[in-house]
Amino acid sequence: MTTFAELGVDQDIVESLASKGIVDAFPIQEQTIPLALPGQDLIGQAKTGTGKTFGFGIPVVQRLGQNPEPGVKALIVVPTRELAVQVYEDLDLLTSNRATSVVAIYGGKAYEGQIDQLKAGAQIVVGTPGRLIDLAGQRLLDLSNATEVVLDEADKMLDLGFLADIEKIFQKVAQVRHTQLFSATMPGPIVALARRFMSNPIHIRATDPDEGLTQANIKHVIYRAHSLDKDEIIARVLQAEGAGKTVIFTRTKRAAQRLVDELGDRGFNVGGVHGDMGQEQRERSMAAFKAGKVLVLVATDVAARGIDVDDITHVINHTIPDDDKTYLHRAGRTGRAGKTGIAITFVDWDDLHKWALINRALEFGQPEPTETYSSSPHLYTDLDIPAGTKGRLTTAPKAERHERRSQGGSAQNRSAQAGSDQGDRTPRRRRRGSGEGGDAPASADQSAERPEGAGTHDGEGKEHHDGKPAAARRRRRRRRSSGSTAQGA
Incomplete structure (x- = not known):
């Protein structure tokens, strides 16, 4: 040297x-x-x-x-x-x-x-x-x-x-x-x-005279995997012997965010870099990955040439890249600075033609990827995954996981959760026409239970979201008003 x-x-x-x-x-x-x-x-x-x-x-x-x-x-x-x-x-x-x-x-x-x-x-x-x-x-x-x-x-x-x-x-x-x-x-x-x-x-x-088209210090593993089983396989790979910082590449930014959420729910320390994130978010996520605060980074190809971290042990292609050049740049995130690395690629059944082109261009000599599932014995031996490893680290009870998911749900779900926290109230059966001016007024117990302003769209509240009486009650008031006018005449 x-x-x-x-x-x-x-x-x-x-x-x-x-x-x-x-x-x-x-x-x-x-x-x-x-x-x-x-x-x-x-x-x-x-x-x-x-x-x-x-x-x-x-x-x-x-x-x-x-x-x-x-x-x-x-x-x-x-x-x-x-x-x-x-x-x-x-x-x-x-x-x-x-x-x-x-x-x-x-x-x-x-x-x-x-x-x-x-x-x-x-x-x-x-x-x-x-x-x-x-x-x-x-x-x-x-x-x-x-x-x-x-x-x-x-x-x-x-x-x-x-x-x-x-x-x-x-x-x-x-x-x-x-x-x-x-x-x-x-x-x-x-x-x-x-x-x-x-x-x-x-x-x-x-170039190194001993190298082929790919780096000699990177082990390339190609699996034909079902899309519904990929998350489970990835979660087990992340627990392999010697697994450290890992970059997972997806084809779309939506798939990247979905995988970030899924792996986070399974208990992994994961961050993301994709086009739907603001630049500040992307930089924070990348900085956390470089510093070792985040061990798993899910990214689209926008980040493939900006990740220069020497200690990445694994690169996982959640979806196969479109060509051999993209494959080389993705796989090249590991095995840097003379260290060894592992590049794992999942090939969907619909993408076998893409793999055929990459295989021919890079001279892998593996025209048929090995059909692999999360329970396949060769998955454990190929990647040094301890026997009995499952795809979930978290031990949180189901109720807690459900609560985490509901926090990211619709505003209606969050509102319902907030109401439950305030009084642990028992859900009520919806009743048509209940409330002020209705044909079947709510009972005293129900009226006492109802939080102010609740049920504004289902007829149970006093007002609509715009502060005006609900349409059904306005019509009933007009009918009663016109009837009393006729009687007075």
Whole structure:
């Protein structure tokens, strides 16, 4: 292994890395840093989780110098908010012993804080294309002096339709610049992009000769499972020997939230990251997962490239990804920084054709996934699950679990529960026409039991929700009124 000091990295950066126990460089870092430090344009390609961020981040920070002038001098463009936060944290570590300031610019958060940091003179900007173009269009972000430009996860930007935005950004940065492009996969459009915006780039592929298309330190387990049994299987997998932090990927945000609720009900410490959550919620959930306060994270693909946590032991594909590239990025959340991991994929009967394509592309040699249920003996032996493990940790009585569910139910359910708490009253049979002015008035006991304002829609209360008498009683009053008028005539 080669140390960062041996690669010509400045001592203050070496010390910053050493403070986190990072001393030796990964292959992609070892190959790219010596070329990037003098200013060579680079295309860096390596499997996810192999240290690409430091591969481009160290040259950027070092080339800016110890005390760069205020104003944006370096721009790192990333496809997702989660990845923006992750790259920002890594660059913040690299600059911890320098006067250089880093700011993260991305959507879902208020403009004011980001604008204040830009006005304070931040030299390095990490951002997503949409927010970058937005602030540049408002003349709040000046990129004309950005001589260090990095595109991270460039293939994902193409998938998300950011190509036009990338072109706009390149029109705003300095014409004479040092450009780096990093990604795990390198499709044709990325190569074309590099030719347009880079100057004689060198393409670096950091691969292990002993590896196939997938990382050798990740065990891949493929099961054909019934959708109604997946939750039970997952709950048992989470209790396997050596299971630590686990990421579960779902296809939709609704499925993600449903699984968060289900696993939480089963007693697991679980959080979620998906599109229906606010940005603050997503960041809190991610921070709790990184800190170990939450051990299970349920996510959609929006987070697949922003989860850079070294100690993830398991990745579970609750639903099979659409293609082999997405599979690699999901599975790559485990087995990072040279550690081992397990990637488990559930294939529905309707998705066997997707698995056939992934199996062929990644050369798994497993055209037929093993049919698996929560009671299958091979599930326990494959994943080191202790015998007798069941899919529920909680010992809460059923009544308590029902109460928890009712708190998240409709307003009518919560109102009924509140009424029960106030007096533990016995439910009454609904009676048509009871109450003031009715043909069959309620008994004295019933009147005493009825809470004020209750039963406003079923005829038992005095008033409607709008404060006016119920429609049936208004009609009866009009009839009595018209009858008495006729008699008086």
